[in-house]
Every structure is written in structure tokens, then in C-alpha cells.
Amino acid sequence: MLRDGFLRRLRRQKIVAASLFVILFYLVVVLFIYTTEIFHLNTGIVKWDQVVGAEYERPSAKNILGTDYLGRSVLRKTLYGAKVSLTVALFASIISMAVGVSLGAAAGFFRGAFDYIVLWLNSVFASIPYILLVTAFALVLKDKTINLSSLGLGSIPVEGIAAVCIAIGLTGWVSTCRLVRAEVIRQKQFDYVRAAKSRGFSNLRILLRHILPNLSGLIIITFVIRFVYYIFAEVMLSFLGLGAKSQPSWGTMMDSARLGLTIPEAGWWEMLSATAAVFLIVFSVNCLGDFLKDFFAHRLRADSYEQ
Amino acid sequence: MAAFVIKKIVFAITAIFGVMLITFLLFNCIGGDISYEYAGRNAGNETLDKIRKELGTDKPLLFFADSQFVNHIKNAATFNFGLSRDREDIGRKIRQGAKISLALTIPILLGTFVISIAAGLIMAYREKNLLSRIGNWLCIVGMSIPFLSFILLGQYYLAYKWKLFPVYFWPDLSPFQYLPLPIIIGIAAGAGFNIRFYKTIFRNEIESEYVRFAMARGVGPARILFKHVLKNAMMPIITRLVFSIPFLFMGSVLLEKFFGIPGLGSIVIDALSARDYKVLNAVVFLSAILVAVFTVIADICYAALDPRVNLEQGN
């Protein structure tokens, strides 16, 4: 994908380059937080729960984005919130893509009874209101442990972030599955599949090595769309009190800012900071997604550019 | 035709069954033995047994003729949902809540639909036009702001600071007073995504070969857009519309929570926090039935609109 056409197009579209820069910046912040936490380094960002001023202090030179209801720095919380929000969005995307792509590809390729079961599961999941489904999953997973001792891996406590990731991921695979299934069915009728069969390749090899690479554009674009969707889902879940309560995320910030908004002139800076943080990354990812859509559409059209 | 409909209905019924099984298990996991919560701390075993008997939780969970799940299905099939935790008839509660929710969600759906189709059609036809490009950027901006921010900022500025609307629901207010602001916020939050969604659909049609052939025959732009393109774009439009209708009755959880509107969305959230899974099961059951009904309606619409769809083959 990163051939010269991609880079050349990127250079012409400044806004996309800027978006990539913003995304990179967020990733650096998140990685920085993780490394400082792992190595117990002493930096400002991870001390988000330190009281740095009075309650509901307005933005000033001392605290650029003001303070929250306990006098904690909104700037630190906003930066730290990137860790929770982006980790959730990323892992939820990975989980839902893994489930959706594998189920969709297998259903579309093998059809038959398996396809019927997947379609059935699809319509079961699509019939349940999303908010109920995801909150139910989150509530069930909350504070549970996944017992893997039979596999010799011990048990993994599912708490906070992990519960939210899994809940969002396990409920969001349906649309991906449907898209991938339809595309695999479409690809299957092309001659390259028949050619591969005539050469005696196994079904699995044809699916993984021949068909799936043709879905790369679709998969990348779906991933980007899902990622944005899950940032919003995390905000909603945190707001409903199902998120990671022990650490600030953009959703919990909005929730705590809401209390401030009922007191005259308090809390709007926390609200705006969290909104701006979400907006910047989502806007950048949306721009990148648009660019990728054009890029892949152009590549598909290139064969029939004229004629 | 009949065989197709029967096949669809059988599939839908098994899907409804699946929905009920999954949600029943999920909510049971969450709920645990709720008789303790009902009875209070100091209840003796006798009271607990009595409550369990009343709730039916003394029976086995699955796999028996008289199990909780079988009784749950029996009750659902007769629309007899029983009592909620606050001792109200669940059917009545849902009916009342849904009425209020629909007054909120139907205007939002219709408003978003009309605005998005109109703007999408214009922006698809004049894609390179300056206004279309500005509109496109505004849509991306709108898509990038969380719904929560739309609600909080809208409520804060439009109602609280500028006093254009009441901040909160109040039983004395008429719906025409407390509904406009949440409706406006709902439409504004959804417009960006929907406009671009419809624009993409129209654009795909406009770029197709049959439009070029129609132009080569001398057909004018108005006729191409409103006759040729619109009819072809009807399939995805109807899909989107038909599959959002079943969830309308549930209202908007976030809007209702913030504006204190006592619709079904609020009821669902309250039920979630109270672990009142009888209410949740009833709501899920109803939405599954509505989804099934509207899926069949969508299939009939496809067949009516697109001559390529053959109901006999069911594709």
C-alpha cells in the first residue's frame, strides 16, 4: 500500500498529512503514559489525581485548562484520558474486526450451514438495541476473571478498561461481518479463484492468500470507521458509569463536567477540553478515512481508467 | 412468494428465540439472585423463598418444561410481561414510555431524513461546487463531535444561558415546549453522518454508466436526478429507513436522560441500574419482533422497487 503513489497523493493533500500528524501525536502521548507507568517514572501527566488548585478554577496561566471539581488539572486529565479512550477504541476495533472478518470470510466462502448460522447470529445481534446489548455485556464482564488455567495461562482479571474493550468489541462485529461476507461472495465468482482452484490449492489457502488480500482496502476502511465509532462508544459507556472509573477518560470527564455545568459558570472548560480532545482525533481519523476511501477507489478504478 | 414469506418468518422466529435466549442469559448473569435485594438485608429464609416463588426464580433456569426460560417465553408470547420492580404492569409502563419516546424520535428521524436526502442530492450533483465542499467539511466536523457534547453544549447554551427553550422536562409543560430542543439537537448530531451517507449513495449512481447513457440520449439533469438516480438509490435509502424504525419506540437514552423526559429510554436506563431484567427482557423482545416484521417489509419493498430482486430465490 505504501508505494510511491500513496506518498505522492499524501503530499498533495495537506489536511491529510496534518491529520496523520495529529494521530501520531496522540499515539506518542499514549505510549509516553504507558512507558512512564511501566517504569514508574515521575512525570506530570500520570499524576492526574494530584490537586493543583482550588475547585473549579477557570483556565489561567497556571492551569491552562482550569481545574475540575476536586481541583485537579484538566489538562493532565485530558492527556491521560487519551490513554483510556484510545486503548479501548483500538482493542475494541481489533476484537470486533477479528471476529467480524473471520466469521464473515468463512461464511461467505464456505456458505451452507455455517453461513446460515452466521446470518442467524447476525440478525440476533442486530435485533437487540445496541445500547442495551453493550451495557449488558459490560455489566456481565465487569470485575469477572477469565479462567485460562486449564490452558496453563493462569487467570486474567477483567476489570475497567478490559471489560469495556471486550464488551464493545464483542457487540460491534456484526456490520463488519456482513460487509466482509458480501465482498467474499462477490470475489468468489472471479476467475482468479477458479484459476487457483484449478492449480489444486486448498480452500483455506485460496481464502487466506488469494481472496483476503483483495479485501485489504475494505478491511482498512472498516477498521478506521469502527475506531471512530468506538471512541464514541467509550464516551457513552463511561458516561453511563460502565467505564473504567479508576482512571479518567474523555467520557468520565464529560460526566464530571456535567455536574459542574449545573453550578453557574463552572465546568464548561472540562467539558470543552474533553470535547476538543475527542474532536481532534476523530476529525483526523475521519479525514484519513476519507483519503483512504478515495485512494482505494482510485486504485480499483485505475484498471478501467479509460474505456 | 408464499414459500419465500414462510421461510423468512421461520428464520425471524428462530432469531427472536435467539435474542430472548441471549438476553435472558446475559441479564440473569447480571442480576444474580435478586431476591436478596427485594427482601432487604434482614430477611429470613422464609421471606426469601416467598419472594423467589413469586418471581419464579426458584425454578430451574433452562432445559425444563417449567423452567424460568420457558415461562419467560410463554409470558412474552402472550405479551404478559408481569410486574416491574416498582410493582407496575410492565406492558402499561412500556406503552406509556413508548408514546413519549415516539413523540421525540419520529420528528428526529423524519427531520434527519428530509434534510439529509435533500442536501445529499444537491452535494452529489454539484460535487465540485464551493458550497458543496464547505457542506462536506461541515459534515465531517459534525461527525467528529460526540453526541454527548452536542447535548450538553446545546442544553447549556440554547436553554440554560440564552433561555430559548426550557432546560428540563416538567409535567406542566406541553410537548411543544419541552420537545423542540432535544429534537433539534438530535437532528443536528445525526445530520453530518447521514448527509454524507446519502451523498455517497447518490454519487455512486450518478457516476454509473446508465447516467452517462441517459445524458448521451439528451435527458436533462432534473429528470436524471429525480427519475433515474432516485429510483435506483431507493434500495439503500429504504434499508436505512426500515431498519431504524424498529428502534424508534425505545427513544433516545441520552436525550431522555439529559432532558428528564420520562420516555422508554429513561425507563430502560432505570431498569438497567435497578437490575430489573423483566423490563429489559420485555423491551428486547418487542424490538426483536419489530425488527423481524420490518425485515420482511423491507424485502417486499425491494421486490416492488427493483425488478432484479426475485422473491422466489430470496436474494
Add this chain to the structure above:
Amino acid sequence: MNSDNAILSVSNLSVNYSAADGAVKAVENVSFKIKPGSTFALVGRSGCGKTTIALAILRLLNGQGKITGGNIIFDGVDLLSLAEKEMRKIRGAQISMIFQQPAASFNPVFTVGSQIAETIMLHQGKNKKDALADSVDLLKKVDIDQPEKIIRRYPHQLSGGMLQRVMIAIALCCRPKLLIADEPTSSLDVATEAGILDLLFRLQKDENISVLLITHNPGIVADRADYVAVMNKGSIVEQGETESILKNPSNSYTQSLINNVAGKINL
């Protein structure tokens, strides 16, 4: 302007495609003339700009394509200076076009009859009933059996060859002066191809229409076109009477193009 007695005269036509990574010259400085009643063939490999020229003549280069220079004079009228509304009266009535992929060129949700009738109603102001009656006559003309039944069919119910016949019927419905046939048979099998081409050129003689035939296959040009122009990478490398070009190509590109189909042409 019409002193040289050409129905269509294209001079110094250039077309650019704007892509995200810069402008691409699709057609550069192309000039040719078509005499009334004759067949002029544009030959070249796919992607060399033939279709772009056809679409430029009808001013249907949508979106990325842009005419950057040159003149297109049709029947004494400068097409590039016409208002869009005037241009619409020419499309389908005086210049009509047959597209490469009949299956994709019909609107899938309308019957073929309604699409023939639509063109007739637009250009001749007839009502729907008369236009449908005319459509039946036109389908007879293109050798379609049971035309009364066919007009009620949807595009997906007809074969590619059938649809191409219907497309020819639409193209001829208003007795055009110029017919642009863009690879009219390349999506059809060989047996159907001959039938469609025979039909096309028989009707051309009957109605005395000029034809601009666009093809990648010099084989179908040999015994049908009066004049031929060979295109490579957006420019015409050689043009003249068909016989002399195909027998004694002076350009090496033309030679290679002919050699590719050598044996298939009976010169």
C-alpha cells in the same frame, strides 16, 4: 465553416484529466474530419484516449476530464461554444452514441421500452403511447423478434447482444447525422459481434449516417471503415484511407498493432 464538406471536424483537441496526484494529458492535439455518410475508425489500444474523444464530442466528460484546447465543429456548429441546453438537444437526436457495455448502460429499474420511449418523447415531443408504438417499430428494424414483448422487459432479462440491438435502436430513433460507436462489440462474443456489426452498417447505409467507430481491433476496421486514424498515448500517429493505412503502415506503432491481429484480417 462547412466549406470542406465534413459532418464533423475536430481540430487540435486536447483533454486533461485531473487526478489527486496531478493532471494527466489524456488527449493531445488531435485533429480529424468525418465526411457525410462515411465511416471513420479510431483505432488504438485501450487507455489511449479514444473514448475520451468520443465523450468530448458529446461534452460528457464529467468530473475529472476537461477540454483544454481545440475546436469541435459539427454540421457547421461549434459544439464547445453551445449552451448546455442547446447541447442537450443535439445529444441523442443529431449525434447519438452506442456504449461499450450494454448491460451497464441501461437503467436497471426501468423497462427497455420506457428507455427507448423516453428518448423519443424528449426529442420529438410525442406522447408516451405514440413513443412506445415507435419503439416497437424501431426494435423490428434492429431484427428483434416479438418487439411488443421485449419493450416490457427489464434490462437484466435480456442478453448482451439483445441489449446492444436495443441500444442501436435508441441511437437511431431520431435519425441522427452522426453515430458514435464506442467499442460496440467488445463485450460480446464473436458470433454475436458479426451480427451486430452487420446490422449497424446495414442501417448506416439505409439511413445514410456518418459513423465514428472506436475500436481496439484493427480486424473489424478493415472491411468496414472508409478512413482510419491510429492513436497511441493520446495522439493520432497516422491517419488516412483504410486500405492504404492497413496495407502500408508508415508508423511502427501501426505496424505492431496490425501484426497483433495478422492472419485475422483479409486485406
